[in-house]
Amino acid sequence: MADKPKLAFYWASSCGGCEITITELGMRLIDVGDLVDIVFWPAAMDFKYADVEALKDKEIDICFYNGAIRNSENEAIAHLLRRKSKILIAFGSCSHLGGIPGLANLFDIETLLERVFDTAPSLDDSRGTRPQLKNEMPEGEIEIPELYNRVKTLAQTVEVDYFMPGCPPVVDQVWSVFQTILAGQLPEKGSVIGAQNKTNCDVCTRKKGSSGMRIKEFKRPHEVELDPEMCFLTQGVVCLGPATRAGCGLPCINGNMPCRGCYGPPDGVVDQGTKLVSAIASLVDTDDPQVLGQILEGVVDPVGLSYRFGLAASILSDLKYGK
Amino acid sequence: MESNHPLTFADQVRAMPGGEHLDLCYSCGTCVSKCMIQQKLEPEYNPRRLLRMVMMDMREEAFNSPTTWLCSACDLCYPACPQQIHISDVIEAVKNLAVEAGYSTPLETVEVDEARCSGCAICVMTCPYEAPHLIEKEVNGVMDRFSEVDAENCMGCGMCVAACPMGAIARPGVSNAEISSQIDIKTQNSSPSLVVFICDWCLRVDADLEILESYPDNVRVIHIPCSGRIDPQMALIALNSGIDGVLVCGCAPGECHYQRGNYVSSCKLSLLDKMLGQMDLANGQVRFVQLGTQDRGRIRHEIDGMLVQLLQEAS
């Protein structure tokens, strides 16, 4: 590119961790600053929507969009940035798969609002108030974005060029992606960047199960003294490693906690959750139908376990809300 | 009394665990009548005759007989045998000797795609026949771990294919793609559409197979080697493509042709049911039924019952 490439960051419905991971670049942020021209970064710089609208179409070279599409504002900006940028990257689990906000798809809007405004333990008296889209204030009329019934991923709203998984994406991967962008060696459109194509088991050094070794009882991580050398599955603890793309450098597994699957499914797999359920169900060790039921009691919250980050992108959401 | 002449073929088999009472067999044919392989797979299959071949030291005929290779140790025959001979053990002993002698299995077995395999060993733990095992291999300078399937032990049931989170293991004919491609129903009239995944072994009598084929095209029947081959994703894909219901038929407890396929699929489908429940989508759209060898004609009740339920659901 002739002059410095224009970069944009946007923070939709998410926790903001993905913004912080950029700042984690530390001093390297300064080098980035020299090489690129950041034109929009609401979390860090004081740009307004009007500035973006003022840009010509496709003027932004690379846009890092993190966060799920939860309300009308997220969607509007998504469309705006799509129009304005050549390359739109779904940055982090929320935009890639729906992330933790995606779990809202378990409930409909009414239950959620009731929980927040009526029955939450921290409320002392609930007069059944609900947020109104338009409010008359002394300063004038203000609007708040409309809450959609379904949490969507970025790719379910606009056409996305690249996906960068992770909750948040590991800072080294972010740096390597910056370098590939600057070097202009981005792979073909639609592929996942900043991660490998196989699963965590490929890089995990724990001792794997041998034939005939099966799960007699599911245990939660806090219920058992976890052996750091052995694969979690052989200890009856569900680890999403086998169904999750490698690339994060295993911070959880090395911290002796089972992987939760934030890097999403590996290449060639559409729905991460059912793949994991299919795997752990194959390991249940009994041939007595009654005992089977008791063992499955151990999987307390299957959706939360296997779709912690991927519920919005999963077929279950499509089923619930229709295409 | 230790005899000094060299071990005959029969002696070798007798020495194997389960082969001790080999000579008690008086060829009554109960095992052949309980076993479904001759009826469903291979007309030449006959465990009784294989025992006779062993007793009469007919070594080569035994190694070439399909019985040696097709027995999946489902043990339908062992509890029925009046002489209480562990027939599947004897057949396995003959198979091991055959493998040593260089013979190989005629069965379609699974292969591992090392480009996708991450060495997570889930297939190793799942397989009832201990066919897959982990191996260390150097791939362009770096040591890597893959699963490798011992063809002689693999029965081709496909349980590992469904269990592999990467889809890195497959058997020609029943790969994920080939099954998913069959999930499509173009319904014209108002009657509900139903996909029936049915394992090859749970319908004992041919009459039941005719019942299965007698349904109009709003009922799509998909044959899979074992109900353990089912993957919850296939059920979701079916529901998502507008199909009203999914019925998975497997063998009754203790009668699975591949030993534990029915337990595996009942786990998957109850977990799927629990998830659908959490998403408050659980309205009996996905059902798992286990048919026993004496449940003649029950397949009709199960399918008709489901269609009626789906009809009520729809209205």
Add this chain to the structure above:
Amino acid sequence: MSDSPKKEELRIGVYICHCGSNIAGVIPPAEVAEWASHLPGVVRATDTLYACADSGQSLIKEDIKKYNLNRVVVSACSVRMHETTFRGAVSEAGLNPFLMEMANIREQCTWAHGHDKEGALQKAKDLTAAAVAKAQFLAPLEFITVPVTKKAMVIGGGVAGISAALDLADQGIETILVEKEPTIGGVMAQLNKTFPTMDCSI
């Protein structure tokens, strides 16, 4: 009480039976007999092809007279087989039947230790010696006779019970036929026709 010993001179006859090859096939009876001949009190020891056969029994009878034997030891088969036979033979020769003792060197020796011929031979000698030792303390005894009630009881009124009762009754013996069901006939009465002649069953 005839157990107090008269110091009569012990004259024991020992007979080792071949029983065809059942015993002789595993141990040499002649050697056992020769060995036993040196045991204290033994005046006659020989082997015989079939002790229970007529030839064997007559050999014992003649020896009792010829050697004036007052004890007889027969090393052959089980007591449950031919004890009555040898007691009969001995008493025919005028010797009290209870002065005969058997040693079981067939069922409990040669047949059970075919795999250890040496051990079987040693055991046969020991068993014979034990019989000779007991023979030294045998005392003549008379059978106890008891009166017999001339009545029979048949428990069970099926075809077998009825046949037995009828036969006993025809022999003039008072018979009580006991049946727990309200009627006799048993399973046979339930049958329609019976093989092979297809005639009726009642």
Add this chain to the structure above:
Amino acid sequence: MVDAARHPKITVKTYTNVERVEGYVGNFKVQLREKARFVRADRCNGCGECASACPIEVPNYFEMNLAPRKAAYVAMSQSVPLLYTIDQDACIHCYKCVDACGALDAIDFSQEDKVEWEDVGSIVVATGFNHFDPSVMPEYGYSRYPNVITAMEMERLNNSAGPTTGNLMRPSDGQNPKRVAIINCVGSRDKRFNPWCSNFCCMYAIKNAILLKQMYPDIELSIYYMDIRTPSKGYEEFYDRAREMGIHFIQGRPGLITENELTHNLFVHSEDVSLGKVMEREYDMVMLNQAAVPQPDVDTVSSVLNISQSPGGWFMEYHPKLRPVDSPTDGIFLAGACQGQKDIPASVSSGLACASRAGRILHSDEWQIEPIIAQVWEDRCVSADGKQCGLCAKACPYGAITVEKGTAAQVVTAKCHGCGGCVAECPHNAITQMHYTDAQVLAQIRALLAEKPEEKIFAFRCHWCSYGGADLAGTSHFDYSANERGIRVMCSARMDSDFIYEAFRLGAGAVLYSGCHPQDCHYITGQRVGATRADRLMRTLDKLGMSPGRFRIEWISAAEGDKYARVINEMQQTINEIGKEKLSQEIEGMKAELEKRARRMYEAPRVTEASDYSDEMALAMSVLEVKEVKDGK
């Protein structure tokens, strides 16, 4: 049947149980309990009015529960005696039957069970057999599929006196079946249920097939068999006749029967072994040719009559070939199928055989009993000098010993069966058993342990059971260690603890104390006396530091040859494991203690003499060995 009832010499007592049996050959006392019928035998003429008046219906066991009977009933119209019975469990005491009986006044509800003693010289046991209930074989669906019936149900269905007056009807819809299958060996030749072949079912299947073919010429009949066994005269020709009548014989034991829910037709899945092909054939009705099994109350009968059982529950004969109809107890004989599965010709002939065996006893005025009974030495019995003892009387299973203070114990010869329990229990050796005196037994022990005793396994066996078991081990050629030396006494009650101490004192490597299983003992409670003494011995020997396994207590029946061989081999194993030096150390170590205990034995009369003689014998036996070696034989 009828002539049995009419025979002047036969008194038929039906609805009667045998409750107790005492005495011995020629002098049995049997306690009979005639259950109350509530019908007077002298008045009832079998008219049946009471039955037609009776409102209660219960399933009739005689009709295999296919037809009902009233509370007042006769099992069948040709019942002998033709006497009605009122079934207490079913009767609701409405007394309608009493009114129906009217003037005859044959019904009397005040009747009580009649208990009486009968003196008999000989007993013939002919309690018969039972049929195997195939509902425990789910694969054949009996009791789930209505049209699967058992052989006896088929018998009643095509019997003109049966519930359907001979018209064979399918239970599901009452139609005449066109296609009938008979499956042989149901519960027979099957290690899961009854390993034996039930002897008559092949012929029984052929008979039923021929009968049905005659009654319904166009019926299609198939018999599924493994082997058709037609051993006796005229049987094979019977089989040919069936084939010529077009009855199919299919070789192949069916593994499964499935049923069409709507038509209730049955599909028999089997391999046609001659073709090697699996096939499924449709039938309207299937008859299961069920196995013959022992009666359910066989344990009570064997304990009342004191006869033992062979494996499987049939009564055990004295000798399978030479005395097949005698029971081990003299004077008791086994007729018919209660001794083992038999068809009718065999049952009748064994019944007649028992008649002649019993006749042998009953035709002689007296009967000889082996003189092996107990005898008291008055001068040694402490009860004579006023002490309170009576241990011998307590041990006697037959109450044959009377003890009053001041006089010596008295043995009632007629009552004593010769088990020897009293002899071993008497602490003063004041009582001996003829032909099995202490001296004789000691002489045998010492002769058998004269050479290398530490290698020997010394076995005490009782005549009726474990000695028979040792015999069977021999007849079946089960090899066991040749170091075993055994002696025979009449009962384990006779095995005095002194004998065991003496055997160990002489240096025996191991000692086996064996006898009958509790319920098999020939002398009712003799075994219990032996067992308590053996347990006491075990505790004492443990306390004395004997390594476990050297003294062993095993109850072995005459049918358990394999067990006898296994036990001896295990004891040989134990000796090998303990090893020579430790064994001889242990023997030396315990010698003094055992000497103290075995000393009591030497006070018994003639035992001292026995020991000098035995030393002479032991010396002779050892010298002979030496001589042999010297002469290089």
